[in-house]
Amino acid sequence: MTGLLYLIGAAIGWWAWERSHRRTHPVPEGLQSDISLPHQEEFELYHNALSLCSMKTRVCMAELGIAYRSHHIDLIETGSYENIGRRFLAVNPAGTVPVLVHRGHPVYESHEQIRYAAAFAAPGYPSLVPDDADLRQRMEEWIDRSSLTGDPLAEGEKSAANAIPAMTVPLFATMIERIPVDKISEGLLFHFDKRRPVMFLVLKALGIDRLPSLGPAVAMHRKSRAQLADHLDALEAELDRGGGPWILGEQYSLADVSWLVIFERLRQVDSLDLLVGDDLRPRCAEYWAKLRDRPAYRTAILDCSHPTIEYGTERLRAAKANNPALRQALGG
Ligand SMILES: N[C@@H](CCC(=O)N[C@@H](CS)C(=O)NCC(=O)O)C(=O)O
Structure with a gap:
């Protein structure tokens, strides 16, 4: 009986600790110049194969000819809740994909990411934003x-x-x-x-x-x-x-x-x-x-x-x- 109580106590303790380290909160949209994340390349993209918004940002990057380092983040549909794991929450405390990272600064929300990326079209690629x-x-x-x-x-x-x-x-x-x-x-x-x-x-x-x-x-x-x-x-x-x-x-x-x-x-x-x-x-x-x-x-x-x-x-x-x-x- 005491053993069982210890076990229950340990499980609750683990859950409370884990939960306190995996809290999510909304993030503001657009470029976050005040946040710096570890990065290796100018552009990095945290995304998921199924996510509609991730597909949008990937299409945009391809249309603009912008190379990026890819980080595939699983959602449960593709295998696990990697998006609410501690490592990804450090990139996006909202726990959602995609996140575009430019020179270490995250850009949140895919519609803002495509607007942001349009200014960085590779040579020979159009910006995708009309002048008119x-x-x-x-x-x-x-x-x-x-x-x-x-x-x-x-x-x-x-x-x-x-x-x-x-x-x-x-x-x-x-x-x-x-x-x-x-x-x-x-x-x-x-x-x-x-x-x-x-x-x-x-x-x-x-x-x-x-x-x-x-x-x-x-x-x-x-x-x-x-x-x-x-x-x-x-x-x-x-x-x-x-x-x-x-x-x-x-x-x-x-x-x-x-x-x-x-x-x-x-x-x-x-x-x-x-x-x-x-x-x-x-x-x-x-x-x-x-x-x-x-x-x-x-x-x-x-x-x-x-x-x-x-x-x-x-x-x-x-x-x-x-x-x-x-x-x-x-x-x-
Ligand atoms: N408005 C956001 C939506 C982001 C969003 O909700 N992403 C979904 C995938 S499309 C997600 O990460 N959901 C978390 C989950 O399914 O656990 C954007 O445009 O980037």
């Missing part, structure tokens, strides 16, 4: 409309990126098949948003085929699809008005960097054909084909993929093909 003030203004609006900000689950009408997380739930359900329960449970002890480990444990217990029985997830998916449809309608109209091929017309800009990852996520969650096709927002379909043709898509997306994402996408596709209820719950 009106075009710049339009670019900013389209960046905002594709940035992940605030509480995404509550503000999907604000931007396409905010509407995306609920659409990603089926992919979470397949990717999480590969992650052991003890790894996911660590989030119950230390993650700053307990909804995430709970969601992952429920998805793991249920499995992709029983997702249709999870009413709230199905309802959120439906709502997200409708919100994304609205955002894509607006994009379709903009591409039509400007004549394409890019959001600002002839000039490829940061707005296109920011939108590429929305389409890529829809591809990963096997939902592209619900929203984009020759008969459904054909301008967007053409736009996505052009984005995919850019070398940055290969370098920053395809070459940076992760076996668990590829497994997850394939598994989801197969599950939908074999399960009409799942297909219906996810919009067809």
Whole structure:
């Protein structure tokens, strides 16, 4: 009995100590010149293969021809909660990726990272920011409309990126098949948003085929699809008005960097054909084909993929093909 009490006491002591060293807090966005982190190269990027915001910053760096030292940080979907480990929290006390580090100073928030990086295009690479003030203004609006900000689950009408997380739930359900329960449970002890480990444990217990029985997830998916449809309608109209091929017309800009990852996520969650096709927002379909043709898509997306994402996408596709209820719950 005394032994057991000692054991419980030691476990609580360990948890309290560990928790006090893994506290997270929000960080201000943009360049933090007052923070200096250990670094070896001018630019370093802490990122994750699946993270939408990480993909955006990687695409931007590739488009600008900026070389960087890569630090892949696992999120639970790709294997473990490395993002809330002590080492990464020293880089970003908010526990989120991506973090761009320039000469040792972190830049927080991906939409700020791409704006910041644009001033450092390598020789021979365009800056991705138009000179014309009106075009710049339009670019900013389209960046905002594709940035992940605030509480995404509550503000999907604000931007396409905010509407995306609920659409990603089926992919979470397949990717999480590969992650052991003890790894996911660590989030119950230390993650700053307990909804995430709970969601992952429920998805793991249920499995992709029983997702249709999870009413709230199905309802959120439906709502997200409708919100994304609205955002894509607006994009379709903009591409039509400007004549394409890019959001600002002839000039490829940061707005296109920011939108590429929305389409890529829809591809990963096997939902592209619900929203984009020759008969459904054909301008967007053409736009996505052009984005995919850019070398940055290969370098920053395809070459940076992760076996668990590829497994997850394939598994989801197969599950939908074999399960009409799942297909219906996810919009067809
Ligand atoms: N607004 C931030 C969002 C950063 C963010 O939420 N990143 C996610 C991945 S896309 C993350 O690191 N989540 C932590 C987790 O999943 O544990 C940005 O644009 O960089």
